[in-house]
Amino acid sequence: xxxxxxxxxxxxxxxxxxxxxxxxxxxxxxxxxxxxxxxxxxxxxxxxxxxxxxxxxxxxxxxxxxxxxxxxxxxxxxxxxxxxxxxxxxxxxxxxxxxxxxxxxxxxxxxxxxxxxxxxxxxxxxxxxxxxxxxxxxxxxxxxxxxxxxxxxxxxxxxxxxxxxxxxxxxxxxxxxxxxxxxxxxxxxxxxxxxxxxxxxxxxxxxxxxxxxxxxxxxxxxxxxxxxxxxxxxxxxxxxxxxxxxxxxxxxxxxxxxxxxxxxxxxxxxxxxxxxxxxxxxxxxxxxxxxxxxxxxxxxxxxxxxxxxxxxxxxxxxxxxxxxxxxxxxxxxxxxxxxxxxxxxxxxxxxxxxxxxxxxxxxxxxxxxxxxxxxxxxxxxxxxxxxxxxxxxxxxxxxxxxxxxxxxxxxx
Numbered sequence: 001x002x003x004x005x006x007x008x009x010x011x012x013x014x015x016x017x018x019x020x021x022x023x024x025x026x027x028x029x030x031x032x033x034x035x036x037x038x039x040x041x042x043x044x045x046x047x048x049x050x051x052x053x054x055x056x057x058x059x060x061x062x063x064x065x066x067x068x069x070x071x072x073x074x075x076x077x078x079x080x081x082x083x084x085x086x087x088x089x090x091x092x093x094x095x096x097x098x099x100x101x102x103x104x105x106x107x108x109x110x111x112x113x114x115x116x117x118x119x120x121x122x123x124x125x126x127x128x129x130x131x132x133x134x135x136x137x138x139x140x141x142x143x144x145x146x147x148x149x150x151x152x153x154x155x156x157x158x159x160x161x162x163x164x165x166x167x168x169x170x171x172x173x174x175x176x177x178x179x180x181x182x183x184x185x186x187x188x189x190x191x192x193x194x195x196x197x198x199x200x201x202x203x204x205x206x207x208x209x210x211x212x213x214x215x216x217x218x219x220x221x222x223x224x225x226x227x228x229x230x231x232x233x234x235x236x237x238x239x240x241x242x243x244x245x246x247x248x249x250x251x252x253x254x255x256x257x258x259x260x261x262x263x264x265x266x267x268x269x270x271x272x273x274x275x276x277x278x279x280x281x282x283x284x285x286x287x288x289x290x291x292x293x294x295x296x297x298x299x300x301x302x303x304x305x306x307x308x309x310x311x312x313x314x315x316x317x318x319x320x321x322x323x324x325x326x327x328x329x330x331x332x333x334x335x336x337x338x339x340x341x342x343x344x345x346x347x348x349x350x351x352x353x354x355x356x357x358x359x360x361x362x363x364x365x366x367x368x369x370x371x372x373x374x375x376x377x378x379x380x381x382x383x384x385x386x387x388x389x390x391x392x393x394x395x396x397x398x399x400x401x402x403x404x405x406x407x408x409x410x411x412x
Contacts, residue, residue, distance in 0.1 A: 040079040040344065042067075042331065043109035045099055045124065046116050047090030051241045054271040055116055055323040058315065060085065062324030063113075065310035066331040076110075076338045081331075088115060090240075092123035099124050103131055110344050111135065111334055113327060114153070117239060118144065118188045125150045134346045136330035138323070140266075141191040145378050152346040154353055156330040156365070158386075159379045160188075160237075163264050164195040166289060166387045167235060169408045170262065171205060178206045180231035182222065182246065184214040184238060192237040192264075214242040223249035227256060234261040243267045244277045251282040262287040262389060268294065269322025273395045276319070286392040287404070292367030294321050295388050295407075296399035301361035301368055308397075318398035325365030333358070384408035 044063065046056045060083075067081045075081060086102060088095035095115055102109075111134050114124040118141035125144060128135045135153045137144065140160045144150065171179060181196050183189035193209055200207050208229040212222035223246065226234050236246050243263065250256040267274055268288040275283050293304060300308070307328060311318055337352040338344050354375045363371045369386035373379075391404040 038079055039082040040076045040111070041107065041109045042081055042083050042111050042113070043086065043102065044083055044113045044327075045086045045088050045095055046113065046120075048085060048087035050088075050090040052090040052116050052239075055240060055269070055320075056090075058271065058311075058320060058324040059113075059116070059327040061311055061314035062307075062328035063331060064314050065307060066328045066335075068310065069306070070332065070335045076335050077342060077344060079344075081335070084109070088120055090115075090117060090120065092117075092119045095120045096123045096127060099127055103127070109133055111331075113137070113330065115139075116323065118191065119186060122187055125153055129153065132346055134334060134344075134349050136334065138326040138330075141187055142194065143187065143191060147376065147378060150378065152350055153378055154330070154333070154350070154373060155379045156326045156333070156363075157265070157379075158382050159195075159377075160191045160264075161195040161199065162379070162382060163289060163387070164192070164199045166384065166389070166408060167196075167262070167264065168199050168203060168205075169384070170287075170289070170389045170406055171233060171235075172203070173406060174233070174260075176205065176232040176260075178208070178230070178232045180208040180210060180226045180229045180234050182210050182212065182226045182234055182236045184242065185211045186214060188239060188266075189237060196235070212242075212246075214238065217245065219245045219249040220252040223256060224253045227253055227259060231259060234259055236261055236263045236267060238263065239266040240270065243270045243274060247274045247282050247286065248278045250286070251279060257281065257284040257286075260285045260287070262289060264289050265291060265322060265387075268400070269320060272319045273400065274392050275394050283392045287389050288392055288400070289387060289389050290400055291322065291325070291365045292369055292386050292388055292407070293325055293363075293365040294398075294400050295367065295390065295405065296396050296401050297367075301364070303361050304364045304367070307364045319395065321365070321398050325363075329363045329365050333363070336362075 048056050071080050086098045112128055114135045114137045115121045118139040121137040121139035121144050129150045138157045140157050183192045210226040212219055238246050268290045337349045341348040341352040353373050358371050360370045361368045366386040369383050372381045388407040390400045393401055393403050
């Protein structure tokens with residue numbers, strides 16, 4: 001598996017044209033004459049450098065595990081999967097630039113992983129869709145949920161609205177009456193705030209909103225504004241490095257840790273978890289919403305155990321599972337759909353995903369929960385037990401110990 005990650009890194013400096021020359025073939029998603037001698041070209045575009053570099057590295061390790069599994073099982077319709085990696089620097093403008101350059105230079109990829117953030121996904125999806133290439137992203141923004149504009153895209157993470165619904169279940173369980181949302185001034189934050197306003201509209205829970213600039217190194221002023229609203233609980237939405245700064249700001253504000261705070265799955269996905277880079281005092285009264293696959297359990301699913309062992313071999317040490325499970329699950333989802341369809345045609349793949357009943361535990365990010373898709377949405381349909389809320393503590397092998405854990409029951 002190390003060889004595949006080495007190949008991924010090397011491909012940063014290799015043009016698509018050179019990749020084609022090495023393979024000696026030209027394979028496109030709409031090429032009906034592809035044979036098992038043609039590689040299945042998987043294009044990964046993400047922040048290899050920049051603020052999301054650590055998350056990207058873990059995703060690439062997970063992709064290496066998935067590629068080994070897929071190829072060991074016969075590939076995708078007999079074709080071996082190869083990965084090409086392009087660096088977006090976690091910047092949407094750069095992401096579109098490298099994507100357009102790649103599409104102009106060589107054979108069309110068979111599948112694209114379009115960025116780690118919502119801003120990257122929103123920038124790239126129009127280009128990907130016009131090219132007719134299947135794709136998946138980890139975006140939770142409702143703006144990406146347009147099956148007419150982006151007909152060949154599926155998300156692996158649930159939309160913010162679904163995560164906010166679980167958050168409301170937790171807030172009601174704790175009997176909080178006033179919630180302040182601390183969200184970034186970007187597309188992710190816009191989607192999150194809109195979701196909160198929708199979900200809490202008739203809840204009887206008062207909602208305040210405070211926004212922050214995710215580029216600011218010191219978020220104590222924004223956190224002070226959130227504290228000044230006198231909430232029962234603060235709900236923080238963030239991704240990557242800003243999550244660390246949000247948590248650190250709690251300690252720099254008088255009484256900041258006295259107010260309970262919970263972060264969403266983006267905060268939980270930070271490498272090492274929120275406890276990794278701040279003093280222990282900063283995580284007092286801090287909980288995070290996680291996917292069930294991130295919760296340490298004595299009985300992991302067989303698929304999860306296989307994935308985890310492979311990830312350990314790639315990384316040496318697993319420091320977080322939110323990012324790697326997304327890319328691992330998405331790549332395997334598309335591989336299963338293409339093999340079931342007997343084709344790598346984008347439309348056939350989407351139709352197959354929408355009709356598949358994925359086995360419980362297939363998506364390792366969601367534990368043993370059953371996951372389905374339908375034609376009306378790009379997002380997965382997830383039961384309540386795909387989520388949990390836990391108290392922040394040091395991670396155990398990248399997993400969250402079940403400290404003060406709250407897991408909603410499945411709605412019948």
